[in-house]
Amino acid sequence: MDLSAINPILFIAGFFVAATPLIFAAVGELVVEKTGVLNLGVEGMMIIGAICGFATAVETGSPLLGFAAAAVGGAVLSLLFAFLTQVMLANQVASGLALTLFGLGFSALLGQSYVGVKPPRLADVDFGSLAEIPIFGPIILSHDLIVYLGLALVVAVWAVLKYTRIGLVLRAVGENHDAAHALGYKVVRIRTLAIMFGGACAGVGGAYISLIRVPQWTEGMTAGIGWIALALVVFASWKPFRLLLGAYLFGGLVQLQLNLQGAGVAIPVEYLAMSPYVITIVVLVFLSRDKGAAPASLGRIFHASS
Amino acid sequence: MKFTKRQAAKLLASAAFAASFAAPAFAQDDKTKIGFVYVGPVGDGGWTYEHNKGRLAVEEHFGDSVETVFVESVAEGPDSERVMTQMALDGADLIFTTSFGYMDPTINVAAKFPNVKFEHATGYKRADNVSTYSARFYEGRAIQGHIAGKMTKSNTVGYIGSYPIPEVIRGINSAFIHARKSNPDVQFKIVWAYTWFDPAKEADAAKVLIEQGADVILQHTDSTAPQAAAQEAGNVVTFGQASDMSQYAPFPRVSSIIDDWAPYYIARVQAVKDGTWTSTDTWDGIGAGMVGIGEISDAVPAEVKAEALALKASLADGSYHAFTGPLNKQDGSEFLAAGATADDGTLAGMNFYVEGIEGEIPQ
Numbered sequence: 095m096d097l098s099a100i101n102p103i104l105f106i107a108g109f110f111v112a113a114t115p116l117i118f119a120a121v122g123e124l125v126v127e128k129t130g131v132l133n134l135g136v137e138g139m140m141i142i143g144a145i146c147g148f149a150t151a152v153e154t155g156s157p158l159l160g161f162a163a164a165a166v167g168g169a170v171l172s173l174l175f176a177f178l179t180q181v182m183l184a185n186q187v188a189s190g191l192a193l194t195l196f197g198l199g200f201s202a203l204l205g206q207s208y209v210g211v212k213p214p215r216l217a218d219v220d221f222g223s224l225a226e227i228p229i230f231g232p233i234i235l236s237h238d239l240i241v242y243l244g245l246a247l248v249v250a251v252w253a254v255l256k257y258t259r260i261g262l263v264l265r266a267v268g269e270n271h272d273a274a275h276a277l278g279y280k281v282v283r284i285r286t287l288a289i290m291f292g293g294a295c296a297g298v299g300g301a302y303i304s305l306i307r308v309p310q311w312t313e314g315m316t317a318g319i320g321w322i323a324l325a326l327v328v329f330a331s332w333k334p335f336r337l338l339l340g341a342y343l344f345g346g347l348v349q350l351q352l353n354l355q356g357a358g359v360a361i362p363v364e365y366l367a368m369s370p371y372v373i374t375i376v377v378l379v380f381l382s383r384d385k386g387a388a389p390a391s392l393g394r395i396f397h398a399s400s
Numbered sequence: 401m402k403f404t405k406r407q408a409a410k411l412l413a414s415a416a417f418a419a420s421f422a423a424p425a426f427a428q429d430d431k432t433k434i435g436f437v438y439v440g441p442v443g444d445g446g447w448t449y450e451h452n453k454g455r456l457a458v459e460e461h462f463g464d465s466v467e468t469v470f471v472e473s474v475a476e477g478p479d480s481e482r483v484m485t486q487m488a489l490d491g492a493d494l495i496f497t498t499s500f501g502y503m504d505p506t507i508n509v510a511a512k513f514p515n516v517k518f519e520h521a522t523g524y525k526r527a528d529n530v531s532t533y534s535a536r537f538y539e540g541r542a543i544q545g546h547i548a549g550k551m552t553k554s555n556t557v558g559y560i561g562s563y564p565i566p567e568v569i570r571g572i573n574s575a576f577i578h579a580r581k582s583n584p585d586v587q588f589k590i591v592w593a594y595t596w597f598d599p600a601k602e603a604d605a606a607k608v609l610i611e612q613g614a615d616v617i618l619q620h621t622d623s624t625a626p627q628a629a630a631q632e633a634g635n636v637v638t639f640g641q642a643s644d645m646s647q648y649a650p651f652p653r654v655s656s657i658i659d660d661w662a663p664y665y666i667a668r669v670q671a672v673k674d675g676t677w678t679s680t681d682t683w684d685g686i687g688a689g690m691v692g693i694g695e696i697s698d699a700v701p702a703e704v705k706a707e708a709l710a711l712k713a714s715l716a717d718g719s720y721h722a723f724t725g726p727l728n729k730q731d732g733s734e735f736l737a738a739g740a741t742a743d744d745g746t747l748a749g750m751n752f753y754v755e756g757i758e759g760e761i762p763q
Binding site for chain 1: 608612648758
């Protein structure tokens with residue numbers, strides 16, 4: 095065992111990179127679920143975002159345009175889900191699963207000519223002399239714009255849901271869509287917009303994997319992160335800051351177990367490998383003992399006539 | 401043609417349904433139908449990509465007299481049993497199951513369809529209608545180990561393992577033995593990813609190994625993500641795994657192990673057509689052409705390249721065996737006496753590290 099092999103600064107800085115795709119996908123899904131819609135298609139929207147972002151970044155040479163395209167790609171795919179569930183009143187669980195399968199297949203088709211291509215690199219944000227502060231600088235101020243955008247997004251979603259009229263309307267639709275409808279809110283329109291927001295966020299999260307974390311395009315490269323994001327939303331009791339904590343915990347534990355393996359710590363590898371899943375769930379379950387946090391209309395189909 | 405698993409399952413199911421009504425017409429169809437079950441997507445750039453190249457070579461060779469179907473990204477375990485059963489119901493004459501974890505499912509399904517031939521890659525369980533085949537990847541690992549020992553400046557080589565199964569452990573041992581021969585100070589850091597295919601996790605594993613001082617990365621996972629991570633780091637050497645991964649040449653990828661399944665697949669399909677197919681166990685290496693060594697790039701010094709090629713030649717003509725004594729096991733007990741070589745049974749079930757590797761194999 096040689097723990098000195100682990101560089102604590104690089105190790106903790108790695109948390110941010112590992113957690114960012116999860117943060118985007120999960121916070122998007124959180125807003126969707128707050129309006130009472132369960133979209134299981136996060137994985138599909140992420141992978142579509144991953145390829146749209148990758149292709150655009152390669153073609154234009156601009157990673158930021160790539161992220162913008164990823165958001166558009168994810169949102170467009172989510173419109174399919176919105177059409178099925180809000181207009182055709184299809185079952186949300188089945189539609190979400192279909193969206194994931196469709197996204198995985200369609201992204202493979204789109205990505206045929208991008209295998210093995212190296213994307214342009216998104217530069218880290220330049221904090222000037224601030225970045226030279228010992229420890230703090232290399233850990234916190236050494237990342238790309240998207241990492242900070244993810245953090246800002248969590249704060250913004252929290253503030254909007256808690257303090258603004260828009261947030262109140264979103265929550266009203268999610269808690270009781272009939273009452274919201276009776277008050278004159280356009281339930282279907284609000285939900286569709288929320289679904290698009292969730293799709294855009296998932297798309298950006300996917301693009302973060304293909305453009306920064308790996309960085310390359312490979313079929314099926316999201317490999318289940320969308321499902322983890324879905325679970326995080328539930329275990330975080332639909333609360334943005336718990337979600338942030340869960341994402342860091344999960345991302346951090348993934349890094350930790352790989353680091354401990356590399357350092358040769360004498361803990362059986364199986365325990366290390368499953369620890370991110372187990373510990374994240376246990377911690378969040380303990381945090382979410384207050385029940386009844388789920389939006390009351392979650393997963394229920396709304397029709398104005400009923 | 402490209403199918404997702406779900407689509408293919410649907411298609412296969414509906415085809416089986418149709419077949420039950422059109423049985424006479426189906427029976428007269430003299431096309432040889434061949435099924436392939438893949439563990440990853442055909443675009444993984446590694447393991448599954450090469451198996452799919454083998455499938456395409458079969459189509460090319462036999463033209464209209466064969467029909468191939470494949471299902472990609474099939475999870476190891478019960479799910480694969482369902483896919484194989486559907487292929488067999490659909491009238492497949494020969495089914496290739498191309499991952500270690502399909503071993504028991506293949507045996508189970510084969511027992512239900514005695515007239516269908518099965519070929520399982522990298523396993524060790526056979527039946528009258530189940531053959532096994534694998535390649536001696538460890539011969540390629542020996543060459544990688546030699547180059548890795550010469551190329552590392554930090555004397556730390558990182559190794560990304562998938563699952564602790566004999567095939568992977570054999571590769572680690574072979575690489576380590578030859579890395580030590582070319583550089584007595586070299587150390588291996590081994591990280592188990594517990595996946596064959598997860599680009600984000602593979603990239604993370606590579607980054608962690610690089611952060612911990614490794615400047616050569618060997619991988620036994622299927623995607624090219626570790627190559628990308630090494631390229632990002634800038635001064636880290638990698639080797640292509642299962643496929644050439646030449647898009648990362650000449651650096652970081654300095655050489656590769658290439659699995660060439662096409663000749664084997666063509667020979668086995670021919671055997672089914674001729675009615676001469678029997679259950680066999682094939683394990684070919686560099687000599688037979690099943691394991692290819694990708695071009696050693698100019699990033700490797702000329703004399704190291706020459707040594708590696710000499711090693712390749714001696715492995716190919718059988719004058720040298722990658723596991724030649726004296727060798728000890730990790731605990732110091734004797735594995736092979738001086739001059740002795742490991743027999744295939746020992747290699748097939750290898751579940752121990754050789755002396756000098758640190759850490760334990762997860763059990």
